Amino acid sequence: xxxxxxxxxxxxxxxxxxxxxxxxxxxxxxxxxxxxxxxxxxxxxxxxxxxxxxxxxxxxxxxxxxxxxxxxxxxxxxxxxxxxxxxxxxxxxxxxxxxxxxxxxxxxxxxxxxxxxxxxxxxxxxxxxxxxxxxxxxxxxxxxxxxxxxxxxxxxxxxxxxxxxxxxxxxxxxxxxxxxxxxxxxxxxxxxxxxxxxxxxxxxxxxxxxxxxxxxxxxxxxxxxxxxxxxxxxxxxxxxxxxxxxxxxxxxxxxxxxxxxxxxxxxxxxxxxxxxxxxxxxxxxxxxxxxxxxxxxxxxxxxxxxxxxxxxxxxxxxxxxxxxxxxxxxxxxxxxxxxxxxxxxxxxxxxxxxxxxxxxxxxxxxxxxxxxxxxxxxxxxxxxxxxxxxxxxxxxxxxxxxxxxxxxxxxxxxxxxxxxxxxxxxxx
Amino acid sequence: xxxxxxxxxxxxxxxxxxxxxxxxxxxxxxxxxxxxxxxxxxxxxxxxxxxxxxxxxxxxxxxxxxxxxxxxxxxxxxxxxxxxxxxxxxxxxxxxxxxxxxxxxxxxxxxxxxxxxxxxxxxxxxxxxxxxxxxxxxxxxxxxxxxxxxxxxxxxxxxxxxxxxxxxxxxxxxxxxxxxxxxxxxxxxxxxxxxxxxxxxxxxxxxxxxxxxxxxxxxxxxxxxxxxxxxxxxxxxxxxxxxxxxxxxxxxxxxxxxxxxxxxxxxxxxxxxxxxxxxxxxxxxxxxxxxxxxxxxxxxxxxxxxxxxxxxxxxxxxxxxxxxxxxxxxxxxxxxxxxxxxxxxxxxxxxxxxxxxxxxxxxxxxxxxxxxxxxxxxxxxxxxxxxxxxxxxxxxxxxxxxxxxxxxxxxxxxxxxxxxxxxxxxxx
Numbered sequence: 018x019x020x021x022x023x024x025x026x027x028x029x030x031x032x033x034x035x036x037x038x039x040x041x042x043x044x045x046x047x048x049x050x051x052x053x054x055x056x057x058x059x060x061x062x063x064x065x066x067x068x069x070x071x072x073x074x075x076x077x078x079x080x081x082x083x084x085x086x087x088x089x090x091x092x093x094x095x096x097x098x099x100x101x102x103x104x105x106x107x108x109x110x111x112x113x114x115x116x117x118x119x120x121x122x123x124x125x126x127x128x129x130x131x132x133x134x135x136x137x138x139x140x141x142x143x144x145x146x147x148x149x150x151x152x153x154x155x156x157x158x159x160x161x162x163x164x165x166x167x168x169x170x171x172x173x174x175x176x177x178x179x180x181x182x183x184x185x186x187x188x189x190x191x192x193x194x195x196x197x198x199x200x201x202x203x204x205x206x207x208x209x210x211x212x213x214x215x216x217x218x219x220x221x222x223x224x225x226x227x228x229x230x231x232x233x234x235x236x237x238x239x240x241x242x243x244x245x246x247x248x249x250x251x252x253x254x255x256x257x258x259x260x261x262x263x264x265x266x267x268x269x270x271x272x273x274x275x276x277x278x279x280x281x282x283x284x285x286x287x288x289x290x291x292x293x294x295x296x297x298x299x300x301x302x303x304x305x306x307x308x309x310x311x312x313x314x315x316x317x318x319x320x321x322x323x324x325x326x327x328x329x330x331x332x333x334x335x336x337x338x339x340x341x342x343x344x345x346x347x348x349x350x351x352x353x354x355x356x357x358x359x360x361x362x363x364x365x366x367x368x369x370x371x372x373x374x375x376x377x378x379x380x381x382x383x384x385x386x387x388x389x390x391x392x393x394x395x396x397x398x399x400x401x402x403x404x405x406x407x408x409x410x411x412x413x414x415x416x417x418x419x420x421x422x423x424x425x426x427x428x429x430x431x432x433x434x435x436x437x438x439x440x441x442x443x444x445x
Numbered sequence: 446x447x448x449x450x451x452x453x454x455x456x457x458x459x460x461x462x463x464x465x466x467x468x469x470x471x472x473x474x475x476x477x478x479x480x481x482x483x484x485x486x487x488x489x490x491x492x493x494x495x496x497x498x499x500x501x502x503x504x505x506x507x508x509x510x511x512x513x514x515x516x517x518x519x520x521x522x523x524x525x526x527x528x529x530x531x532x533x534x535x536x537x538x539x540x541x542x543x544x545x546x547x548x549x550x551x552x553x554x555x556x557x558x559x560x561x562x563x564x565x566x567x568x569x570x571x572x573x574x575x576x577x578x579x580x581x582x583x584x585x586x587x588x589x590x591x592x593x594x595x596x597x598x599x600x601x602x603x604x605x606x607x608x609x610x611x612x613x614x615x616x617x618x619x620x621x622x623x624x625x626x627x628x629x630x631x632x633x634x635x636x637x638x639x640x641x642x643x644x645x646x647x648x649x650x651x652x653x654x655x656x657x658x659x660x661x662x663x664x665x666x667x668x669x670x671x672x673x674x675x676x677x678x679x680x681x682x683x684x685x686x687x688x689x690x691x692x693x694x695x696x697x698x699x700x701x702x703x704x705x706x707x708x709x710x711x712x713x714x715x716x717x718x719x720x721x722x723x724x725x726x727x728x729x730x731x732x733x734x735x736x737x738x739x740x741x742x743x744x745x746x747x748x749x750x751x752x753x754x755x756x757x758x759x760x761x762x763x764x765x766x767x768x769x770x771x772x773x774x775x776x777x778x779x780x781x782x783x784x785x786x787x788x789x790x791x792x793x794x795x796x797x798x799x800x801x802x803x804x805x806x807x808x809x810x811x812x813x814x815x816x817x818x819x820x821x822x823x824x825x826x827x828x829x830x831x832x833x834x835x836x837x838x839x840x841x842x843x844x845x846x847x848x849x850x851x852x853x854x855x856x857x858x859x860x861x862x863x864x865x866x867x868x869x870x871x872x873x
Contacts, residue, residue, distance in 0.1 A: 035737070039595050039737055043595065043596075043597060046597060046662075047594075047595065049662060049775045049779060050594050050662075050774055050775045051594075052771075052775070052776065148592070154737070154738035154739065154741060155741060156587075156588050156591070156592025156593065156741070159584075159587060159588070159591060159592045160584050160587070160588065160592070163584070163587060163759060163762065163763060163768075164576070164584025164587045164588070164756075164759050165584065165755065165759065166475075166478050166479075166758065166759055166762035166763075167467050167471065167475065167754070167755050167757075167758025167759060167761070167762060168471075168755055168758075169471060169474060234474075234477060234478075292720070292723075292744065295718075295720075295723065307755060308751070309463070309467055309582070309751040309752065309754055309755040309758070310582035310745065310746065310751060310752045310755035310756075311582065311745065311746045311749075311751060311752055312745065312746075313582060313583060313584070313743070313744070313745040314742075314743070314744040314745065315741070315742070315743055315744075316720065316741070316742040316743075316744070317738065317739065317740065317741040317742065318738065318739045318740075321739075323736070323737040323738060323739060324737065324738050324739055326595070326737055327593065327595050327596055327735060327737040327738035328592075328738075329595075330594065330595025330596075330737070331591060331592050331593065331594055331595060333595070334591065334594035334595060335591060335594075338770060339769065340591075340768050340770075341766075341767065342766060342768075343480075346478055347477045347478045347480070348480065351477060
């Protein structure tokens with residue numbers, strides 16, 4: 018195969034411009050490795066005149082990504098428009114319908130519409146690839162789908178939103194409040210236009226739901242992800258967790274249990290000596306656990322021009338080399354309907370309560386926990402100014418419904434002055 | 446494609462038995478993911494009667510791996526015999542000559558004969574795959590060849606011999622001497638029949654030379670690896686390095702420099718807070734650096750039944766799914782003849798000297814270093830019993846020939862009582 022592979026790139030933001038740069042800069046290298054030239058036929062973006070630091074003169078232009086997707090001189094439609102619906106999805110559908118391969122970085126689109134898109138691609142005999150959609154430059158889709166294809170996967174975990182990890186790291190190492198760290202991340206341009214996508218855990222949950230589909234052979238089920246953002250984490254929590262040898266991370270966990278498929282994206286405590294605990298700043302990490310391979314840990318940049326463009330190119334190169342795999346590792350039509358877990362698997366929890374400082378307050382809390390079937394591993398009351406007493410409790414492993422019952426009953430004690438913080442301690 | 450993919454497995458040691466177990470246990474899963482059944486037609490090993498914990502009743506048997514490779518009912522020849530030459534290579538050649546794909550875990554064979562074998566496979570139109578040959582269960586061949594295919598690779602590093610890392614870890618955390626830690630590793634069955642393959646760095650250097658070929662598009666050049674084992678490392682070095690915030694690792698580094706292709710496998714100091722520094726026990730780690738992706742770190746089990754069998758299965762599954770890639774990522778005939786680096790890239794070094802404890806000894810050492818063009822970052826003399834003075838020196842970045850000159854001149858000072866220890870401090 019020596020015919021060039023011709024790309025149509027829709028979306029010329031940071032990542033799109035990065036892809037153009039690599040195609041231009043690494044012309045010889047890509048051609049040597051793919052056995053054929055990689056070329057760009059045409060591009061599409063909102064504004065034609067914007068300076069993106071690359072010359073687009075030799076490429077065709079389309080205002081409409083759908084028109085780009087349908088061009089006869091495009092073999093691979095590279096979708097970097099973003100948005101779970103709208104032009105991105107319309108253009109991907111048009112590309113598939115006209116027999117073009119698709120490479121996308123669009124986690125939201127795949128989390129919401131992955132199943133019909135995968136079925137359409139497979140019916141049309143084209144590839145739908147998305148290495149850039151999960152954990153940026155880390156080749157995790159490939160590692161899970163191909164590298165660990167001989168494994169029954171037991172659990173997939175990851176810190177997959179660099180912005181949240183940056184905020185938590187800055188709270189930890191610079192002593193910033195959540196609001197201060199958030200403002201700093203915002204000033205650095207790390208936040209999405211809708212910051213809730215980051216700090217609410219939605220973006221990371223999109224990624225987790227995609228990994229779960231591959232890992233467990235089930236249809237993407239984003240709506241079943243138990244979702245909790247980092248907005249309630251205080252510097253107090255980070256300090257107290259640190260005292261006990263833990264770091265707080267926005268951690269995604271997907272595992273197949275006897276109760277069904279469990280998917281969680283929430284702030285968790287992890288040991289500070291573990292690879293996940295040692296991850297600082299905007300870096301991403303994914304942990305894959307297989308019955309044969311054990312634990313494989315992948316670490317790298319989760320965002321940014323170069324890393325994300327690198328992942329886009331990985332998919333492009335696979336297509337150029339003739340690699341054709343089902344979207345989620347097995348034919349989409351054979352993916353099982355996921356059965357969401359009836360309850361989360363048992364875990365130990367970190368609880369922080371602010372109690373009125375009067376005799377018997379602690380006893381009332383202990384009684385509520387005991388009645389919910391929760392046994393206490395460690396409990397500590399901290400010195401405090403004023404008449405409120407911060408109390409820290411680490412529970413033994415308990416069923417989540419027990420915890421929820423206790424959290425429901427605590428206000429009734431009359432000694433708890435604000436909503437308790439409850440964070441899972443994940444065994445990693 | 447729904448025809449079964451039929452394996453012939455030569456070598457039924459730990460890894461071979463592990464592959465058989467996965468094929469038997471994960472029948473449904475492999476078939477769902479590959480789109481076709483994975484079957485074993487026949488096997489070969491030295492002894493037919495040995496109990497390997499798996500039933501071989503349904504498989505054909507060959508005493509001779511070459512005969513197995515040629516069987517008409519074998520599509521993929523899985524070579525787990527080992528040895529760089531002899532039956533392993535003869536059988537692989539026979540498999541290629543009769544149009545069978547080959548999956549191997551044999552790093553020694555690839556390091557010594559990778560080029561002609563790759564050319565033969567590509568001429569015959571079959572795949573020659575070896576994920577299991579480097580870093581066990583870590584899918585690093587795939588990550589480098591495919592996941593980072595859009596990157597110009599600047600450096601590849603790794604701790605790729607679990608036995609050496611186990612020995613160094615035990616010296617560090619249990620205070621064992623090298624000899625004690627070696628004996629412990631031996632008792633646990635961690636050492637190759639010829640231990641020099643492990644502690645001499647040869648096994649890890651085989652792996653490094655394979656990664657270098659992929660990374661830089663050059664023919665495998667094992668003979669050009671600058672090789673140094675861990676046998677000269679003392680607990681003293683580990684302690685002193687630790688005092689300065691470093692760990693000692695048997696580290697492989699391959700990088701393309703203006704002076705040519707540099708390949709080194711030697712004990713190095715790395716920061717104890719880096720992922721490489723934090724790697725303990727038998728675990729492996731590979732660090733890949735690309736111009737777009739930045740640094741990607743992969744961590745996992747480097748040996749053992751499950752992890753290595755997982756890697757073998759990754760290759761088998763790729764072949765079953767129709768993936769066909771050149772052995773080293775680009776056609777073997779296009780790989781460049783490597784130009785070995787004329788000198789190692791400049792680096793800082795850790796030096797440990799044992800001096801006679803008399804006035805002027807330190808000054809003589811400092812003079813030799815200065816005359817060789819080496820400037821000193823830190824120098825410390827330790828308390829000591831007797832009339833010998835251990836001295837620790839950390840140099841600023843210097844050219845390796847300067848260091849070699851100084852090491853050559855030091856004995857002439859008359860104050861150095863044993864061969865100096867010189868370890869590179871690698872920037873990771």
